[in-house]
Amino acid sequence: MRAHPWAHAGGITGGTAFATTVVGFTIVVGRVTDDVIIPGLDDPGSVAGRDIWVAVALVALVGLVRGLSVMVRRFFNFMGAMLTQRTWRLAIVDRYLDAPLNFYRSRSVGELLAHADADIEAASSMLMPLAFAVTVVVLVVLAVASLLIVHPLFALVALLLFPTLAVLNQIYTRAVEAPAARAQAMIGLVSGIAHESLEGVLVVKTLGREAAEVERLSEASEELRRERLAVGDLRARFDPILYSLPGIGVLVLLLLGVWLVGRGAVTIGEVVQAMTLFGILWLPVQILGFLFQEMPRSVVAMDRIDGVLGVEPEHRPDPNLAMSAVPESVEVQFQDVTYAYPDGTRVLDELSLSIAPGEVVALVGATGSGKSTIVALLSGLMPVSSGRISIGGVDVADLGPDGVAQLVAPVLQETFLFADTIRANLALDVDVSDNELRRVLRLVAAEGFVDELPDGPETIIGERGVTLSGGQRQRLAIARALLRRPHLMVLDDATSAVDPVVEAAILDNLRAHRGRTLLVVAHRLATIRLADRVLLLEDGRITAEGSHEQLLGVPGYAALARAYEEATP
Amino acid sequence: MTSFDGHDVLGPGDEPEPRALDDIAGAGALSVLRRGMAASPELRAGLSLSALMTLSVAGGRLIVPLVIQFVLDRGFVGGAVRFGLVVIAAGGALLLTVASIFVSQIVYRRLVGVAEAVLLGLRLRTFAHLHRLSLAEHTSAKTGVLTARVTSDVEALAKFAQWGAISWIVNSVQIVGVIVVMAVYSWQLTLVTLVVHLPLLPVLRDMQRRQLRAYDILRTRVGETMGVVAETVHGLEVVRTYGQREAVRGRLHKVIDSQYRQQMRAARYFSLVLPSTDIFGVAAVAAVIGSGVYWGTGWGVTSGELVAFVFLVNMLVTPITSLGETLDQTQTALAGWWKILNVLDTEVEVAEPSAGDVRPLPVGALAVVAEDVEFSYRGSDRVLHGIDVDLEAGSSVAVVGETGSGKTTFAMLLARLADPTSGRVLLGGVDLRSVSAEDRRGSVRMVPQDGFLFDTTVGNNIRFGRTGATDSDVEDAVAELGLGSWVSGLPLGLETRVGERGSSLSVGERQLVALVRAQLADPGLLILDEATSAVDPETEQTLERALEHLAEGRTTVSVAHRLSTAERSDTVLVFDRGLIVERGPHAELAVAGGIYEGLYASWLGNTRSQSS
Structure with missing residues (x-):
């Protein structure tokens, strides 16, 4: 709220003008009734033409100002809410960029997206009603004051009627909350069943489960219908009452008014004024009730946003210092490196290893032995729990992710490509010549399929563009790494979906470049055999190293090698 | 303010299908209604009674201005107040109002009941119809769109209802009621009111169009923002290890700013539309007062009628505004309804045989014959050309070929997931088209490669293999395939939940579940579509x-991606561009000098290590 004072000031100004003109309009209508309408029609000729014009102009003018004030109020209130949304959104994405890796591991992508979209939407949905509430308070105060001036009994009717309306509204909102929430949950469930069933349509068909699936959806939909009927029932009970209550109030006013007119306490115009006010006032009061239905949802969303904004950014060394520390050599040293998950499970246990510049090393180990953790640590994606990793003698922690990026190009298990052109995906933010692009595409045996795409390297891939196969995506990811001309390349199972023949060709190409250090996490014997040295990783430690043939004597390694051999497609 | 409408529910990747909207524009809301009525018997029941009661509800809303007029005109005679008359009038009006509350409650409940019955029926009928459509209609690209028919489209209709x-x-x-009362008081003043309101309709329509367009662009902007955020989150490792953090930050800030700017563009309409109608209403009040006082005596207008008119004008503006606001919702709902109706009209290609045409399948392993089978997906090129196959009962057959060679389509036809465009498939001598769904379910089992599981327990997923299977049937099937130790190794055994699509299990484990499922069915023909993705060695x-x-005593047709499967088979069928180009035992084909020999040689060279 405090962050965007101008928008809120504009909103409050508009709101106050609105409240004033609403009450002003009813007073004008009342006076016009007394001074123009009644004498003009009951006693023809008694009202001068000029007076009629004044009355018309007055009604139109006050009405016009009322309409304009609504525009001002709505615009600035909207602006305030949108500015707040923007501020939150920027803060959240900044936090996404700077949070430590563990932050992501504990949340699903869906959740992260919801924070940046649905949660912000929900949290800010409270802002406009709040601003509107301020307006309504001013309006009610002015309205009651104007009625008090006319006659205290009129004010009394208002003070009885509008709180009743508000309370009934509140009771209705409360009562409807639970079934409405259940209905909402059921909508999710029904959608989930439909989605699962149609996504798995092949399995449904092969199992002949069509009827069972319809039955499953039918049960959930029936439940949804019941909840909706419960909501509908409440609405059926309350809606007509809430709608008719102001009318009843007007009838009471009429009765009271005529009696007071008879006693000479008020004029007919004043009764009309009060009745007009009732006719206008019920809408804001009711709208307010509906708007505050969103309140609990909004508070929950706000908590979630605060949860994200409360995350400490990961430690990043000063970029200038990090850049000046980037070493020439890429000799890798792991000294007693331990890495444990937040829950204490140790993935790497005082592991030490070293890789000399120019060496090709294969990392072999069973699923869960910690191979990918080694890759992530070496790439500067997360800090070690204890121990030290250095590249060319410089601590990775001092280099930071940006410094490490100068030396190491990792190609990770899950390939990620932006929904952009192939060229943009490969080059990222640097300028790349066509020759250079072709060179790396050739190295990863991708030139052929890239040229066959409609626009060659300029083809947009991904969600809105061409869909590539897993193997093709992996090859592009390797090309992206090669384009950096990295001193150290890390391939984490990066060719798993590539055809074995093509894979062998790519690895041969990578090896051919002497002086490049290569660390490969591999599952295929053909890949492993290419390495100068094989490291066997078991339970978070290196338990054996040597050439493939040498290691075949180690029982754990021999078993893995046999499994790889049989599993190779 | 909530942007939760059809477009959001659809989610990324689903086409918004602008064509459907154009269709309706051509067809008109009435024809949607007519088609919709025809498709939903629930909608026709008791319609006229509901309509009659609705009339009385609207009538109830006219009581107040009528009484005001009556009291102002008849309640005062000279300077005196006829209080008795006023009490009778106001009291009567109060009673009528209360009565109209009760009627409204009943009407409302009826309407909600009808609406919910219609929605339920429509959703279930559409869902059942979607499941009846052949697999050719269920391409992966369309899954989201089809799901939207029974989810967001029905929900849009529900919201509308x-x-x-x-x-x-x-x-x-x-609106009609107010105009009638106005006309009874004074047709001249009614004319004045309507003339002042006349420009409102085109102005409102124009502004709403612009508003819709602005919100449409806004939705695109929101989509763009979310697209970049999603990329940032998905690609976080690449973003960080390739030093792209600041570049991505720049992009994120840019799209967020551009979303904000579009929001403020939409804000113009948001703040303009509603007050504009109010201004027209006030103009009408001013015009009515002016002309009423000036000419009213000549027109026979009383002061009570004129005051009542002021109230009536208000009662005209509010419903017009409400209708304007529901216009957008109405369009979305009608478009959704239209799309649902189109689904219901989609012809079912794989029709089940009528009772008289059903022929039983023989028990045990089934011989497979394909006679001149051709297949093309609706409106596309032919995928299979004249396939002739004769497979002995109990034999094992491997189908190999490159992606797009037609091997998977061939397997689909054997399971009758679609029917051949021409030619026929015979199982155990029976045309597959005369086999009942139940027989097919029992005797023909395809194990698809994607290993999709339902989000329930392992045991339940297996049980889906055969209707009425008991716990011990499931355990027996597990034991028969030698998977006892695998199951006991799962956290909760058969009670282990598999997660969405089976995501808590590995690819290989999902396939294990699919195999036990098939074992439970005890089919005479087993069709296996091997997974292409890597499976960890132990599970393999x-x-x-x-x-x-599983294959023991059954005819097995495997769509093979690994040639070790072909090595073990009795017969190998080599598919190439929709034709079987080579067939025979592995040992013969491997040295025949054809496509298969080439495939086999390159596979061998890359997988066998020198040490073995």
Whole structure:
């Protein structure tokens, strides 16, 4: 709220003008009734033409100002809410960029997206009603004051009627909350069943489960219908009452008014004024009730946003210092490196290893032995729990992710490509010549399929563009790494979906470049055999190293090698 | 303010299908209604009674201005007040109002009941119809769109039924009622009111169009923002290890700013539309007062009528505004309805045989014959050309070929997931088209490669293999495939939940579940579509052994991605561009000098290590 004072000031100004003109309009209508309408029609000729014009102009003018004030109020209130949304959104994405890796591991992508979209939407949905509430308070105060001036009994009717309306509204909102929430949950469930069933349509068909699936959806939909009927029932009970209550109030006013007119306490115009006010006032009061239905949802969303904004950014060394520390050599040293998950499970246990510049090393180990953790640590994606990793003698922690990026190009298990052109995906933010692009595409045996795409390297891939196969995506990811001309390349199972023949060709190409250090996490014997040295990783430690043939004597390694051999497609 | 409408529910990747909207524009709301009525018997039941009661509801809303007029005109005679008359009039009006509350409650409940019955019926009928459509209609690209038919489209209709539809009914009746009362008081003043309001309709329409367009662009902007955020989150490792953080930050800030700017563009309409109608209303009040006082005596207008008119004008503006606001919702709902109706009209290609045409399948392993089978997907090129196959009962057959060679389509036809465009498939001598769904379910089992599981327990997923299977049947099937130790190794055994699509299990484990499921059915023909993705080595061995057990005593057709499967088969069928180009035992084909020999040689060279 405090962050965007101008928008809120504009909103409050508009709101106050609105409240004033609403009450002003009813007073004008009342006076016009007394001074123009009644004498003009009951006693023809008694009202001068000029007076009629004044009355018309007055009604139109006050009405016009009322309409304009609504525009001002709505615009600035909207602006305030949108500015707040923007501020939150920027803060959240900044936090996404700077949070430590563990932050992501504990949340699903869906959740992260919801924070940046649905949660912000929900949290800010409270802002406009709040601003509107301020307006309504001013309006009610002015309205009651104007009625008090006319006659205290009129004010009394208002003070009885509008709180009743508000309370009934509140009771209705409360009562409807639970079934409405259940209905909402059921909508999710029904959608989930439909989605699962149609996504798995092949399995449904092969199992002949069509009827069972319809039955499953039918049960959930029936439940949804019941909840909706419960909501509908409440609405059926309350809606007509809430709608008719102001009318009843007007009838009471009429009765009271005529009696007071008879006693000479008020004029007919004043009764009309009060009745007009009732006719206008019920809408804001009711709208307010509906708007505050969103309140609990909004508070929950706000908590979630605060949860994200409360995350400490990961430690990043000063970029200038990090850049000046980037070493020439890429000799890798792991000294007693331990890495444990937040829950204490140790993935790497005082592991030490070293890789000399120019060496090709294969990392072999069973699923869960910690191979990918080694890759992530070496790439500067997360800090070690204890121990030290250095590249060319410089601590990775001092280099930071940006410094490490100068030396190491990792190609990770899950390939990620932006929904952009192939060229943009490969080059990222640097300028790349066509020759250079072709060179790396050739190295990863991708030139052929890239040229066959409609626009060659300029083809947009991904969600809105061409869909590539897993193997093709992996090859592009390797090309992206090669384009950096990295001193150290890390391939984490990066060719798993590539055809074995093509894979062998790519690895041969990578090896051919002497002086490049290569660390490969591999599952295929053909890949492993290419390495100068094989490291066997078991339970978070290196338990054996040597050439493939040498290691075949180690029982754990021999078993893995046999499994790889049989599993190779 | 909530942006939760059809477009959001659809989610990324689903086409918004602008064509459907154009269709309706051509067809008109009435024809949607007519088709919709025809498709939903629930909608026709008791319609006239509901309509009659709705009239009385709207009538109830006219009581107040009528009484005001009566009291102002008749309640005062000279200077005196006829209080008795006023009490009778106001009291009577109070009673009528209360009565109209009760009627409204009943009407409302009826309308909600009808609406919910219609929605339920429509959703279930559409869902059942979607499942009846052949697999050719269920391409992966369309899954989201088809799901939207029974989810977001029905929900759009539900939202409409709860707010929009009732608003249409009640408000349009109210508008007509108000105009009738006005006309009875004074047709001249009615004319004045209507003339002042006349420009409102085109102005409102124009502004709403612009507003819709602005919100449409806004939705695109929101989509763009979310697209970049999603990329940032998905690609976080690449973003960081390739030093792209600041570049991405720049992009994120840019799209967020551009979303904000579009929001403020939409804000213009948001703040303009509603007050504009109010201004027209006030103009009408001013015009009515002016002309009423000036000419009213000549027109025979009383002061009470003129005051009542002021109230009536207000009662005209509110429903017009409400209708304007529901216009957008109405369009979305009608578009959704239209799309649902189109689904219901989609012809079912794989029709089940009628009772008289059903022929039983023989028991045990089934011989497979394909006679001159051709296949093309609706409106596409032919995928299979004249396939002739004759497979002995109990034999094992491997189908190999490159992606797009037609091998998977061939397997689909054997399971009758689609029918051949021409030619026929015979199982155990019976045309597949005369086999009942139940027989097919029992005797023909395809194990698809994607290993999709339902989000429930392992045990339940297996049980889906055969209707009425008991716990011990499931355990027996597990034991028969030698998977006892695998199951006991799961956290909760058969009670382990598999997660969405089976995501808590590995690819290989999902396939194991699919195999046990098939074992439970005890089919005479087993069709296996091998997974292309890598399976971890330990599971792979378990899988191979389970497959061996499963294949015993059955005819097996495997769409093979690994040639070790072909090595073990009795016969190999080599597919190339929709034709079988080579067939015979592995040992013969491997040295025949054709496509298969080439495939086999390159596979061998890359997988066998020198040490073995």
